Amino acid sequence: MQDASELVDEDARPSEFVEALARGLAVLESFDASHLEMTLSEIAARVGTTPATARRSLLTLVSLGYVGQNGKRFHLTPKVMTLGSAFYFSARIDEVLLPELRQIVDTFGDASSVAVLDGHDVIYVAHHSTQRARRASAVVGARYPAHATSLGRVLAAGLDDDRLEAWLDRLAPVPLTAKTVVCKSELRRLVLEAREAGYATTVDQLDYGITALAVPIRLDGATIAALNSSGYTGLVTPDALVAERLPDLRMAATRIAQASARYPVLASVLRAR
Structure with missing residues (x-):
């Protein structure tokens, strides 16, 4: 899976492009019908980033209520539907x-x-x-x-x-x-x-x-x-x-x-x- 930030050509990115936001969205997009629940390492692999970077995005999304956690596995919450x-x-x-x-x-x-x-x-x-x-x-x-x-x-x-x-x-x-x-x-x-x-x-x-x-x-x-x-x-x-x-x-x-x-x-x- 491609990192959301990579979907925008670097030359086309505005100077205000927020890499952290792009990676957070990529984390949300990494979940699909075949990946309903994943570990941190699985999400990092899907997004194409390091576990440390994926962890920061995940913890932010958990705090905002868009991602839930069940032990070591993460899943989307109904709030995403909003x-x-x-x-x-x-x-x-x-x-x-x-x-x-x-x-x-x-x-x-x-x-x-x-x-x-x-x-x-x-x-x-x-x-x-x-x-x-x-x-x-x-x-x-x-x-x-x-x-x-x-x-x-x-x-x-x-x-x-x-x-x-x-x-x-x-x-x-x-x-x-x-x-x-x-x-x-x-x-x-x-x-x-x-x-x-x-x-x-x-x-x-x-x-x-x-x-x-x-x-x-x-x-x-x-x-x-x-x-x-x-x-x-x-x-x-x-x-x-x-x-x-x-x-x-x-x-x-x-x-x-x-x-x-x-x-x-x-x-x-x-x-x-």
């Missing part, structure tokens, strides 16, 4: 995005999400799905490798040529299934294809059983986020998704973009990084 809820309501996620996702799911079933690009990952900022047990449902805040998602390919397609090449140069694609495309030249071709078509489809790239279609959400000519609709491989095909769902997805993306223009905070937080 950070996400502030974003959720200030960005009007419940007013603007969720109604569109519910409409898509009511019409086609399955699941629908809005995501933004964060480095080489996509982050779900809104999600709605039918309740089925065939696969785990994505949740708001979930982070997935962009190269293995229709959302990620659409978002990468929204980068200009120079930024796309820089993005691909730093990309280290990992196979998540036997079908995951990890060849950079092939990924470049797929991203450029998505840019030309205005949408992207994937089959069993992120996980087996997921077939998805995504479209960009554009504001003032720039891609600020992406919207998708996904179904179960075997029940839907990419061609069927395009034929049946693409028009509705594009209309929903247009409405979201128009709403974003009315809510500056929403437009700001949706802009792909």
Whole structure:
């Protein structure tokens, strides 16, 4: 896992950049579904810092109530959710995005999400799905490798040529299934294809059983986020998704973009990084 401070290029850091704050945030981000509880040494390894540095951040976060301790192991506390809820309501996620996702799911079933690009990952900022047990449902805040998602390919397609090449140069694609495309030249071709078509489809790239279609959400000519609709491989095909769902997805993306223009905070937080 990369240190949060390393996610900002040193040349791009403002003179007021606070290294200690960046490391504290990296500690919070080191916890995920696979790392619910960790020791000090495990957290230090995940963050890429020394145990002494990680300890200072942890003790500060424990004092503030964002991290709890059980013996030698640390875990997040519910207080962390207040950070996400502030974003959720200030960005009007419940007013603007969720109604569109519910409409898509009511019409086609399955699941629908809005995501933004964060480095080489996509982050779900809104999600709605039918309740089925065939696969785990994505949740708001979930982070997935962009190269293995229709959302990620659409978002990468929204980068200009120079930024796309820089993005691909730093990309280290990992196979998540036997079908995951990890060849950079092939990924470049797929991203450029998505840019030309205005949408992207994937089959069993992120996980087996997921077939998805995504479209960009554009504001003032720039891609600020992406919207998708996904179904179960075997029940839907990419061609069927395009034929049946693409028009509705594009209309929903247009409405979201128009709403974003009315809510500056929403437009700001949706802009792909």
